[in-house]
Amino acid sequence: MKNIADWAFNTATQRGATYADARIVDDRQRSLATKNGKVGHAGSGESLGVGIRVLVNDAWGFAASDDLSRESVDATAAKAVEIAKASAKVKEEGIRLAPEPAVKVEWATPCKIDPFSTSIEQNLDLLTKIDHELLAVKGVTLAESNMHLGRYEQWFYSTEGSDIHQTRTITGAGFGAYSFQGTEIQKRSFPNSFGGQYQTKGYELIDELKLVENARRIGEQAVALHKAEQCPQGNMDLILDSSQLGLQIHESIGHPIELDRVLGMEANFAGTSFLTLEKLRTLKYGSDIVNVVADATEAHGPGLGTFAYDDEGVAAQCTPIITNGQFTGYISSRETAHTIGETRSNGTMRAEGWNRIPLIRMTNISILPGTKPLTFDQLIAGTDNGIFMQTNRSWSIDDKRYNFQFGCEAAWEIKGGKMGRMFKNPSYSGITTEFWNSMDAICSRDQWTLWGTPNCGKGQPMQTMGTGHGAAPARFKGVKVGTAYKGN
Amino acid sequence: MLDQSQAQRIFDKVKKFSSVGEVEVIFSSTNYSLTRFANNMIHQNVSELNEVASIRVAFDGKTARATTNRFDDDGLKRAVQSAEGIAKVQEPDADHLPMAKAEEGKPAAGKDGGAYPSRSFEQTAAITPADRADAVGKIVDVAKKNKLVTAGIYSSSDSAEAIINSNGLSAFHRQTSAEVSITMLAGDSSGWQKANSSDARNLEPVHLAEIAAHKARDSRSPLELVPGKYTVILEPAAVLDLVGFMFWDFGGMAVLDQRSFLNNRIGTKLFGENITIIDDVRHPLQSNAPFDGEGVARTRVNLVDKGVVQNLVYARSTAAKIRTSEYAGKVGEIRVTGHGFPLPNEMGEAPANIVFITQGNEQTVDQMIASTERGVLITRLWYIREVNPYEKMLTGMTRDGTFLVEGGKVKQGIRNFRFNQSIIDTLNNVEAMGKAVRASGEEAFDMVVPAMKVGGFNFTEVTKF
Numbered sequence: 001m002k003n004i005a006d007w008a009f010n011t012a013t014q015r016g017a018t019y020a021d022a023r024i025v026d027d028r029q030r031s032l033a034t035k036n037g038k039v040g041h042a043g044s045g046e047s048l049g050v051g052i053r054v055l056v057n058d059a060w061g062f063a064a065s066d067d068l069s070r071e072s073v074d075a076t077a078a079k080a081v082e083i084a085k086a087s088a089k090v091k092e093e094g095i096r097l098a099p100e101p102a103v104k105v106e107w108a109t110p111c112k113i114d115p116f117s118t119s120i121e122q123n124l125d126l127l128t129k130i131d132h133e134l135l136a137v138k139g140v141t142l143a144e145s146n147m148h149l150g151r152y153e154q155w156f157y158s159t160e161g162s163d164i165h166q167t168r169t170i171t172g173a174g175f176g177a178y179s180f181q182g183t184e185i186q187k188r189s190f191p192n193s194f195g196g197q198y199q200t201k202g203y204e205l206i207d208e209l210k211l212v213e214n215a216r217r218i219g220e221q222a223v224a225l226h227k228a229e230q231c232p233q234g235n236m237d238l239i240l241d242s243s244q245l246g247l248q249i250h251e252s253i254g255h256p257i258e259l260d261r262v263l264g265m266e267a268n269f270a271g272t273s274f275l276t277l278e279k280l281r282t283l284k285y286g287s288d289i290v291n292v293v294a295d296a297t298e299a300h301g302p303g304l305g306t307f308a309y310d311d312e313g314v315a316a317q318c319t320p321i322i323t324n325g326q327f328t329g330y331i332s333s334r335e336t337a338h339t340i341g342e343t344r345s346n347g348t349m350r351a352e353g354w355n356r357i358p359l360i361r362m363t364n365i366s367i368l369p370g371t372k373p374l375t376f377d378q379l380i381a382g383t384d385n386g387i388f389m390q391t392n393r394s395w396s397i398d399d400k401r402y403n404f405q406f407g408c409e410a411a412w413e414i415k416g417g418k419m420g421r422m423f424k425n426p427s428y429s430g431i432t433t434e435f436w437n438s439m440d441a442i443c444s445r446d447q448w449t450l451w452g453t454p455n456c457g458k459g460q461p462m463q464t465m466g467t468g469h470g471a472a473p474a475r476f477k478g479v480k481v482g483t484a485y486k487g488n
Numbered sequence: 489m490l491d492q493s494q495a496q497r498i499f500d501k502v503k504k505f506s507s508v509g510e511v512e513v514i515f516s517s518t519n520y521s522l523t524r525f526a527n528n529m530i531h532q533n534v535s536e537l538n539e540v541a542s543i544r545v546a547f548d549g550k551t552a553r554a555t556t557n558r559f560d561d562d563g564l565k566r567a568v569q570s571a572e573g574i575a576k577v578q579e580p581d582a583d584h585l586p587m588a589k590a591e592e593g594k595p596a597a598g599k600d601g602g603a604y605p606s607r608s609f610e611q612t613a614a615i616t617p618a619d620r621a622d623a624v625g626k627i628v629d630v631a632k633k634n635k636l637v638t639a640g641i642y643s644s645s646d647s648a649e650a651i652i653n654s655n656g657l658s659a660f661h662r663q664t665s666a667e668v669s670i671t672m673l674a675g676d677s678s679g680w681q682k683a684n685s686s687d688a689r690n691l692e693p694v695h696l697a698e699i700a701a702h703k704a705r706d707s708r709s710p711l712e713l714v715p716g717k718y719t720v721i722l723e724p725a726a727v728l729d730l731v732g733f734m735f736w737d738f739g740g741m742a743v744l745d746q747r748s749f750l751n752n753r754i755g756t757k758l759f760g761e762n763i764t765i766i767d768d769v770r771h772p773l774q775s776n777a778p779f780d781g782e783g784v785a786r787t788r789v790n791l792v793d794k795g796v797v798q799n800l801v802y803a804r805s806t807a808a809k810i811r812t813s814e815y816a817g818k819v820g821e822i823r824v825t826g827h828g829f830p831l832p833n834e835m836g837e838a839p840a841n842i843v844f845i846t847q848g849n850e851q852t853v854d855q856m857i858a859s860t861e862r863g864v865l866i867t868r869l870w871y872i873r874e875v876n877p878y879e880k881m882l883t884g885m886t887r888d889g890t891f892l893v894e895g896g897k898v899k900q901g902i903r904n905f906r907f908n909q910s911i912i913d914t915l916n917n918v919e920a921m922g923k924a925v926r927a928s929g930e931e932a933f934d935m936v937v938p939a940m941k942v943g944g945f946n947f948t949e950v951t952k953f
Contacts (some may be wrong), residue, residue, distance in 0.1 A: 030574075032574075033834055034834075035745075035834040038579075038581055039578050039579075039581070039832060040832065040833065040834025041832055041833050041834055042551075042552040042553070042574045042575070042578065042832055043552060043553040043554060043555065043571075043574065043832075044553075044554045044555070044567075044570040044571070044574060045554065045555040045556070046555070046556050046557075046558065046563075046566070046567070047540075047555075047556070047557050048557060048558055049538065049557065059530065059533075060531070060532060060533060061533055061617075062532070062533065062534040062535070063534070063535045063536070064534070064535070064536045064537070064538075065536075065537045065538075066537065066538045066539060066557040066558075067537070076537075079535055080535075082616075082617055083521075083533045083534070083535055083617045084533065085617075086523070086530070086533065086616075086617035086618045086620065086621040087523075087530040087531075087533040087617075087621065089530075089618070089621045089622075089625060090525065090528075090529055090530045090621055090624050090625050090628055091529050091530065092527060092528055092529040093529070119577070120573060120574050120577050121577040124577060124578065141745075141746045142745050142746060142747060144834065178745075178746070178747055180746035180747070180751065180878075183878055183879075184878055185746070185747060185877045185878045263526075263527070264526050264527050264637065264639060264673070265526045265527070265531055265532075265639070266526075266639075267526055267639035267671050267673055267678075268524075268526070268639040268640040268641060268669055268670070268671040268680075269641075269669075269930065271870075271887075274952070355536040355538055356534075357532060357534055393875075394873040394874055394875050394883065395873055396871045396872065396873045396883045396884055396885065396906075397871055397885075398870070398871070398885045398887070398904060398906075398951045398953075399870055399871070399885070399887050399888075400951075400952075400953055402951050402952045402953070403885070403904075403906055403949055403950075403951035403952070405883050405906060405908075405949070407873075407875050407883075425875075425876065427875065429906070429948075429949060431951075431952065460522060460524055460532075460641045460643075460669075461520070461522055461534070461643070483908070483948050483949065484875045484881075484883060484908050484948070485875075485908070486908065486946075486948045487716070487717060487908070487946045487948060488879075488881060488908060488909075488910065488946060
């Protein structure tokens with residue numbers, strides 16, 4: 001692969017590039033889904049290509065091609081230079097890259113069972129079994145299961161001398177049960193909504209999820225929701241399960257700390273951020289027990305944001321984002337690090353594929369578990385009057401990431417330290433900093449899960465990226481509950 | 489750019505490599521470029537060439553697909569073997585149909601056999617990075633003239649898609665596209681405009697920049713209003729993003745799966761008398777290929793007539809299945825409409841070319857404002873998600889130009905609201921409509937929709953800007 005990069009760099013530098021990098025990506029996927037016990041989607045995919053990014057006259061150009069012949073690579077590099085020269089025509093200030101040492105690295109996701117070594121028959125058999133368990137529940141009107149296996153192999157080279165070969169393996173699966181009765185469609189999902197759980201792991205994840213074992217219980221909950229009371233409206237103490245807290249982190253911490261958003265680079269599409277630069281180390285983001293990190297290192301766990309080097313050749317790092325409630329860090333790139341007085345990027349530039357440029361993306365944005373032992377049962381037992389919500393159903397937040405509203409699939413009343421009746425159509429809303437400052441308890445490490453969000457959209461053209469979010473069940477005081485149905 | 493004869497040659501190879509009964513290949517070929525700007529400068533500028541072959545095999549009631557962008561013999565063979573391997577281990581599906589025949593790819597005579605407008609324009613395909621930079625430079629000039637900061641995109645593309653199968657069906661479509669989206673930012677306000685067209689000459693970047701700048705200027709120092717029910721004037725992009733969430737439910741499979749809000753409601757008057765909606769790929773303001781994911785010719789479908797839900801769209805297998813189901817006789821006309829997704833899939837089909845038909849008495853947005861004693865003018869909606877699937881209740885935010893209307897005039901900008909609002913209620917409370925235009929947003933695919941004045945729109949919260 002190095003010769004492909006060399007062709008690109010020769011052409012680019014001869015035409016005026018002062019910096020260039022090339023990413024050659026071989027992306028392989030298997031995607032299976034069943035519906036009501038029959039195969040719904042069954043497919044595989046592979047995509048190979050090169051993306052060449054250049055700096056000319058301190059402005060960016062990028063071109064990508066699926067043709068790796070010398071002629072095509074030369075033409076693609078020349079096109080990237082032509083594009084960069086056009087960029088330079090509308091320039092306020094030049095691009096400044098924070099220095100980064102050149103490295104030569106080989107890295108691969110730790111993986112016990114190569115997912116592509118498993119048979120399709122085995123994959124489909126599992127999904128069909130789940131569907132049958134769900135359909136065994138009277139009242140389940142639609143059963144859907146899915147599995148996604150991926151291997152993303154990338155060779156990164158730069159004119160600064162970096163040579164990084166990484167292979168990331170991704171496994172994910174989950175299911176959903178729908179129940180339609182009268183004028184209502186209810187749904188329960190496991191282990192999470194929108195595809196289930198995803199990690200950078202081998203097929204061992206599928207066994208760990210215990211999908212078949214949980215199917216009947218989840219199907220029964222979907223049907224039971226029809227008989228549940230409507231979620232009440234009012235301010236109350238709210239306990240979130242770890243998957244919903246993971247999404248809460250994603251939307252109200254992960255996105256606002258993206259430095260490109262803060263600097264206005266996403267203003268037309270994904271939006272900006274309330275976390276303007278003067279808030280760094282001055283804003284009380286959350287209560288004293290809120291500690292959040294952006295951690296892409298292998299030590300953090302098999303998150304969708306785990307890697308060895310980012311897509312501009314910067315090593316994976318752990319950055320404190322919120323420390324004892326204080327806002328302490330953004331996620332950055334080589335181009336943006338200087339705007340917050342840093343001399344080095346904290347390594348969060350990631351591209352969806354060979355045909356997209358890297359952007360600042362969440363890695364694993366995780367809340368650290370409580371330091372004192374606290375199980376979920378103890379958290380409930382310590383709550384006199386409140387509501388517990390589980391599994392996301394809808395999510396929405398404004399374009400500066402202040403006002404949010406989340407809906408969950410199911411909720412349960414908490415009275416006198418005990419879980420009580422079920423509620424349907426639960427929702428809660430708030431303002432980001434007020435919400436995080438209301439957190440008064442979080443479970444300990446044994447309750448902490450590193451969730452994968454496989455579908456985070458950002459950029460133009462749109463890129464979808466997987467992000468990781470470690471979370472444990474937590475309690476928030478006096479949250480607005482039931483607002484989605486206010487006035488309806 | 490892949491042409492029809494190249495696609496045919498590759499298909500012939502794929503067919504030779506396959507050891508099973510039926511083979512289909514969907515080709516896509518894209519030359520796409522996008523210039524992105526922010527802080528009054530170009531900060532990202534990209535271009536992509538990619539060609540993909542998506543190969544489906546079918547035999548004994550089993551089918552599977554494999555996709556590759558490697559067109560050498562090894563790459564194609566590997567994809568064929570992968571598809572065959574995935575199909576072989578499946579249980580036969582009694583609902584599986586043979587691949588579409590050649591005649592199914594041809595439009596029928598009559599209203600669907602009319603001329604298909606050209607959607608490929610040489611001038612658009614020939615746009616260079618320098619051309620896009622020039623246009624961005626002019627947008628930046630508008631921003632600077634107004635002491636604003638701008639962000640947005642200018643993109644252009646030339647693409648081809650083809651579908652060929654072993655039953656003799658062969659369809660090819662080539663299309664160009666250009667798009668401009670502009671945000672203008674002031675200290676505490678913003679404005680936005682977006683447009684796209686197959687023909688870049690229809691875009692007016694400077695005009696759009698002027699409108700976005702005007703909105704940003706006029707919404708400065710936004711007032712905070714109390715949430716509640718308001719009359720709203722939704723500009724076309726806001727209408728598009730809101731109504732876009734309901735069309736996934738207009739597929740036959742959604743009704744069969746009982747995940748559609750139209751279950752038990754087809755044939756009933758669900759919306760106001762003034763709501764008529766069709767799906768028509770041949771409409772001059774529409775885009776896309778005239779065939780679906782199986783190569784079947786797209787046909788015009790009357791979805792809603794004067795508020796009554798009339799028909800759904802159908803892929804081939806869904807139409808066959810619903811005819812023998814409990815829904816036959818309850819869902820209007822059942823016919824293959826040419827709206828299927830590539831097989832195999834679990835979603836079936838969905839409308840793709842929505843057109844709202846207005847019935848005279850169209851009003852301009854200015855006329856709607858003039859007739860409003862107190863209301864809210866909305867440029868754009870954002871982050872819309874479904875809260876209640878059967879009542880089609882959605883939540884989301886206003887964004888980039890939200891104004892208080894009082895005494896028939898735009899009074900001043902207001903802080904952005906969160907809404908929780910049913911689409912059914914919305915389309916029952918349309919007090920006035922504009923001329924339907926091609927609108928472009930971020931939450932739904934482009935449609936031909938009018939601006940609307942809607943009563944009793946439910947805002948539940950207000951944000952801090």
